[in-house]
Amino acid sequence: MQLNNFTGIFSEYFANLFIQTSSLPLISNPSVLEGFEGFVSLLYKKDNQSINGIKYLFKHQLNTIQIENSNKLLLAFSGGKDSIAAVHLAKEKGFDIVLYHLSGVNRAYNHELQHAQNIAKELGLPLIVEKCTIKGKLPYKEHPIKNALILSKMVDFGLLSGISQFAFGNHYSYKFEVSEFDTDFSDSIECFEELEKGYKNYIPNFKIHSFLRNDKHAFEVLIKHSLNLLSKLSSCLLPPYRKPNVVRANMKFGNVLLVGRCGSCYKCALEYHLAHEANVLSVEYSQDYLAKCKRILKQKNVDLS
Numbered sequence: 001m002q003l004n005n006f007t008g009i010f011s012e013y014f015a016n017l018f019i020q021t022s023s024l025p026l027i028s029n030p031s032v033l034e035g036f037e038g039f040v041s042l043l044y045k046k047d048n049q050s051i052n053g054i055k056y057l058f059k060h061q062l063n064t065i066q067i068e069n070s071n072k073l074l075l076a077f078s079g080g081k082d083s084i085a086a087v088h089l090a091k092e093k094g095f096d097i098v099l100y101h102l103s104g105v106n107r108a109y110n111h112e113l114q115h116a117q118n119i120a121k122e123l124g125l126p127l128i129v130e131k132c133t134i135k136g137k138l139p140y141k142e143h144p145i146k147n148a149l150i151l152s153k154m155v156d157f158g159l160l161s162g163i164s165q166f167a168f169g170n171h172y173s174y175k176f177e178v179s180e181f182d183t184d185f186s187d188s189i190e191c192f193e194e195l196e197k198g199y200k201n202y203i204p205n206f207k208i209h210s211f212l213r214n215d216k217h218a219f220e221v222l223i224k225h226s227l228n229l230l231s232k233l234s235s236c237l238l239p240p241y242r243k244p245n246v247v248r249a250n251m252k253f254g255n256v257l258l259v260g261r262c263g264s265c266y267k268c269a270l271e272y273h274l275a276h277e278a279n280v281l282s283v284e285y286s287q288d289y290l291a292k293c294k295r296i297l298k299q300k301n302v303d304l305s
């Protein structure tokens, strides 16, 4: 595995860690894990040396770095629902927002950069774009330290630009739980909290803000502030080549689908459910399809509070 364009103080370190952890197998017995510490220590066990927690991930002996206090915020931006909602909440809190997009991390989505640029323009905010390449096989659907890798590039950028505050479109109610289906450590609040603690050792006024509670919260913020963007956003999980068949199957409920959505994954079900609750679509809602959405959401244990 090879990562290019990770040459800053922090990004070089996290790129190495990313490579090391990529060659390790995913844990086979999740039930033995106890949250963050257990996950990281098992995941990063190498050469019989176990590492506990992100406090040990920062092994460099660096001097403290002083960054002047300001209300500047560097916000990781994909142009998706969550990152747009995070922008609106950050604005409400008075931050001076600069958007940041690291192109090349999500190799499957090659339109992502163009999309992020279009949406940033619509929001009228500056967008910093940095590019990287990751070559080689990725054993994880979501690499456990993907966001930590992106953040390390952002922090390196922040060092040069006098920014010590950062944000992602993460949900602060998203706790790290290992289950048979889900080991998304990268987006968990525990991961962000541990990263903040780690960076604070070097940058005293370092801060990671988490603005969003859950999917529903993000959707509500989006409806309130960027309803016009809704049709351009889709968090649909179904690969495009499978969409036509699934969409056709869902047409039996009437013309109820949002543009670009399959209608059967839990993200699509959630959007329809929330759109109905907020009554934002100028369509007649199908009660049968709403019931189907509820079943999908129940199966996925989606937090609708």
Ligand SMILES: [Zn+2]
Residues within 6 Å of the ligand: 235, 236, 237, 238, 261, 262, 263, 264, 265, 266, 267, 268, 269
């Ligand atoms: Zn879908």
